[in-house]
Amino acid sequence: MIHLLCCRINTSVPALLLPHTSPESAISTFRSISAVRHFKSLVQRTCLRYSRNPRPSRSVFHFILAPALLTVSGRMFCKVAFCEADVNNNILTTQTEDTPEFNWYLLWEFVKPELIALIGAVVFAFGAAILNIQIPLMLGDLVNVVARYLREQAGNYIHEIRVPALKLLGLYGLQGLLTSSYIILLSRVGERVAANMRKTLFSSLLRQDVAFFDANKTGQLVNRLTADIQEFKSSFKLVISQGLRSVTQTLGCFVSLYLISPKLTGLTVVVLPCLVGGGALIGSLLRKLSRAAQEQVAKATGVADEALGNVRTVKAFAMEDRELQLYSHEVDKSCEMNETLGNGIAVFQGLSNIALNCIVLGTIFAGGTLISSNEMSPGDLMSFLVASQTVQRSLASISILFGQVVRGMSSGARVFEYLVLQPTIPVSVGGRIPYHSLIGRVDFMNVSFSYPTRPGHQILKKLNLTLPPCKTVAIVGESGGGKSTVASLLERFYDPNSGVVMLDGLDIRTLDLSWLRGQVIGFINQQQLKPSPLSVQEPVLFGSSIMENIRFGKPEASDAEVVNAAKQANAHGFVMSFPDGYNTVVGERGVTLSGGQKQRIAIARALIKNPSILVLDEATSALDAESERVVQEALDRATRGRTVLIIAHRLSTIQGADLICVMSNGRIVEAGTHVELLSKGGLYADLIRRQRAEEQT
C-alpha cells in the first residue's frame, strides 16, 4: 500500500508529496532529504492548494495532494497521511485518513486459493458475453432471409432459413450452458472467499487487545462479520458475472455496431464520454453517502445489541421505552441516510436510462435515414437495433452494478480494516517459566497507567505492590480507585504506561501471554454486579453444557478432571441434582443458573487449569448470604497453596488475608493484616465502619 505523505515543511517549501510504503518510512525519507529546498519547484508543481480551507496559513490541510489524484485513483490505491513539521523539519503531528481503504492485496490473498475456479468463471462469463454479441448479427442474417423472401417471393423459405435458424438455436443453447457454468463456479468462489474472510476476520478480532474492545462496540464488530461480508460477497459476484458480461457485451456490440454502420456508431460514441464523466461524478458522491449510511446502520445495530445483550438490566430499570427511543433515533438516522443514498442511486439510474433511451431513439432515427438512402439493409438495421438494445441493457446493468460496487467496496474496506489490525499485545510471543520452577511471586513496580480510551486520566500512579508466593493479598478501597485495573494489568489486558509488572522477577511483557493466561493465572469475577475492564470476558458462562463450560478452562481436560474441579468448587452436588447432570445446558450467558451456582461453575473453570495465581475480582459480592457462604467455602479451598489476589468489596470476606492493601487515588496507602490495620484506625478502619453502618441500614 502506498502512503502519500503531505508535509508542511516551512513557509518557503509548502509541501512534499512522496509515495511510500508506510507513513513512518515516508517520514524517515523526508528527514533524510538534506537539500529540501532543491525540491521546491518540483513540489510546487506537484501540490495544489486546498481551496476549501478558509484560513489556509493555519492548517496543514492547506497543502493537499492534487485533488484529481485523490478522487480518481488515490482513494483506491493510496493511504494518505498528513503530517506537520516545524521550521527545523521535525515532525510535530501525523494523521492518517480515518476512512478505511480497500486493500487489493488482501483481496488477492483471499481469491488466490480459488483462482482456477475464478478463471473458469471469468472465461465462461466472457464466452457467454461473446456469444451474446453474435446473436444480433445472426438475427440480422435471419431477417435478411425473411426480407429477401418477402421481396422476391421465390426460393425455398424453409431451406434458406434452416441454416441461420439452427445456428442461432445452437448459439442460444451454448450461451445457456456457459451462463449456468459460470454462475456455478462463481457462487463457489464467492461463498469460499466469504467464508475465509469471516474466519480470518473473526480470528483477527479475537486477537485484538482489550483496549480495542473498549473502543469498539460489539454490534459494530458483528456487523462487519455479517452484513459487510455479505455485501462484499454479493458485489464481488456481481462484478464478475454482470460486470464482466456487461462490459464485454458493450465493447463487443460497439465493434459490431461499427462494422454494421460506422456513421451511426460515431454518433453514439460522441455522446458516451459525457455520460461516463457525469456517472463518475455522481458515483464518487454516492460512495461517500454509502459509507456514511453503512456506519450508521452499524451504530444502530450496536444499540440494539447492547440492549438485547443486557435485557435484564433494561427490564429491571423499566428502560424499554428509552432503549426503543435510542434505537429508533439511530434507525431513523440510518433510514434517512439510506433514503438519500437510494434517491441518489435512483436519480443516477433514471438519468442514465433517459440518456440510453435517447441514444437508441437517435440511432433508429438516423438508421432509418441511412436505409432510405440504401446505405443499410433491413437486416443490418435489425442487427443494429438488437445490438444497441444489448448495449443499452449492458450499460443499464453497469449503472445498477455501480451502486452495488460502491457499497461492496466500502464493505470490503471496512472488513479489511480490521484484518490488517495488529494487536499491540501479541498473544503467543515470549518465554515460559518451567512449571516446576514457577514460584508465583508478583511485583508491581512503579506502575503508572491510564486507559487507552482516556489517556488523560491516570488511574494508577507509581503503584508498588507485591503478591508473595502462596499468600493471599486483598485490595480494598474506594470505588473507582483502580482495584480492578490492577487485576487487568496482571492479566495483561493492558500494559502499563510506565513501570513494570513482574512474575518471579521477569517482566510479564517478556512472557508468552497465552501461557500466562491459559496456565498460570486463574481469574474469577462477578460480571452481573460490576461491568469492569474485564467485561471483555463476558458472558461469564457460555450457552453450552456445564461440562463444556468447565472444560473451557482446559480444553484437553478429561471428564474426571471436570468432575474433580466441580467438586473443589462446591458445584458437584447441585450439578448432579439436575436431570441432565453435567450435560445440562445453562442457557445464554448462564441465565438458567442462580448467581451462586454460576459463580461456582466459574470457580471450577478457573481451578481446572490448576493455576499458580488466582485473581478474584468481586467474586462473592453479588451473592446472598447463603450463596456467599457456599461460594466462600469453595474459594477458601481453591486458594490454598496459591498466590491469590482478591479485589474486595465486602470487607468481611477478606479478614483472613495475609495482607490487606488499601488503595486510594491509584496508590497503596495502607497495608497490613486486618488486625494491624484496624488498630491503626486509618482508612481501612474507616471503610469497615462505613460498611457495617451500611449493612445495618
Ligand SMILES: Nc1ncnc2c1ncn2[C@@H]1O[C@H](COP(=O)(O)OP(=O)(O)OP(=O)(O)O)[C@@H](O)[C@H]1O
Ligand atoms: N475500560 C476502561 N476504559 C476507561 N476507563 C476505565 C475503564 N475501566 C475502568 N475505567 C476507569 O478507571 C477507574 C478505575 O476503575 P476500576 O474498575 O479499576 O476501579 P475499582 O477500584 O475496581 O472500582 P470499584 O470498586 O467500583 O469496582 C475508574 O475511574 C473507571 O471509570
